[in-house]
Amino acid sequence: MKIKDLADLVGTTPRAIRHYHHEGLLPVPTNPGVRDYSLDHAVRLVRIRHLSESGLSLGTVRELLHNPDMSLDEELAAAEAGIDAQIEELERRRGRLRELRRQHEAGDTSDPLPYSVPERLSRFYDQVGPRLSAEARPSFEIERRAMEVAVRIPFAAALIDDWLTGFTPERLEATVDIYHFFDSLPGMSKEDAEARFSTELARYRAVFGPDWGVNHRAWRQTIRPILRTPGVMTLLSKAYPHPNQQRFIEIFLEEIAELMEGGVSRETSSH
Structure with missing residues (x-):
């Protein structure tokens, strides 16, 4: 049978069949002239679709087809x-x-x-919002809007949800303080803002813990790739255009990176 006949029979497309050829999943007919697909091709194609539709990657399907005894x-x-x-x-x-x-x-x-954000994050915003001053609300709303974009980045929503699990009242109040401090930054000179950064970060770190409540494995597998995703830093600069706010974010991320990379080194040396 021709490729179109095979595709119709199995419920796929000629393009998909050619892709399976390219991936080494389905052998190409060896007869001369127009490709003539056999019953064996149809059976193999049904198996490929069954496995892939079960959630297995094509790479795993290829290994399984070539080695049925694989784990x-x-x-x-x-x-x-x-x-x-x-x-x-x-x-x-x-x-x-x-x-x-x-x-x-x-x-x-x-x-x-x-707002289109995960449920736990939505509850977090519902708790924080009423505690903020009228002056801090605009920055808070900017972040809330920006987060609608951020949670679309792969793994970001799950990471945020994990970080908010078991969020204590003490952390909630510290978060409110962070919003108020962050909102005050545009009214400071560059020098005054720089002088406050280390003190404020140390105060908040005392509440959140030495690693800011971030799991080291989460850093390696999720946070670091997220921060390297094209557009993330652009999103932050668009959301917070004031240089003092951008500098605070930069210093905070540098501190997190230093803590996490140091933790990675300790983990590696302990094995």
């Missing part, structure tokens, strides 16, 4: 975790849709474009 424990666990994450995200989407429907049916037009 699949880790690959299957990773695939299942990925599916669980997709289900969780779909549940969040359904919740948002239901809330939008509820607002529409109730005639509530006060917030037609609600």
Whole structure:
């Protein structure tokens, strides 16, 4: 049969079949002239689609097809975790849709474009907002809007959610203080702001802990790649254009990096 016939039979496309050829998953017919696909090709194609639709990567599918006795424990666990994450995200989407429907049916037009952030982060903002002064609210709202973009970066939402798990009242109050200090920076001279940075960071660190509550593994696997993602620093500079605020963010990130990289070195030397 021709490639179009095979694609229709199995429920895929000629383009997908050619991709499977390129990936070394499906052998190319060896007959001369127009490619003539056999029953073996159809069976192999069905197996490829079954495995890939189960959540396995094409690389894992290739290894499995070439070596049926290979261990699949880790690959299957990773695939299942990925599916669980997709289900969780779909549940969040359904919740948002239901809330939008509820607002529409109730005639509530006060917030037609609600903030789109994870639930735990939304609760965090709901707790912080009322504690802020009127002067600090604009910066707070800027961050809240910027976070709608930031949580779209791969792994960022999960990292933030993990950091907020078990957030104590003491950390919450320290966070409110940080917002107020951050809001005061545009009113300071460069010299006065620089003189305050180390003192304020030390005060907040005493509440959050020496590593700011950030897991070292999370730093290696998530935070460091996020900060290197194109557009992240641009987003921060657009959200906070004042040089004093940008400098505070820069110093804070440098301190976190130094702490985390030092922790990585200690972990490496201990093994």
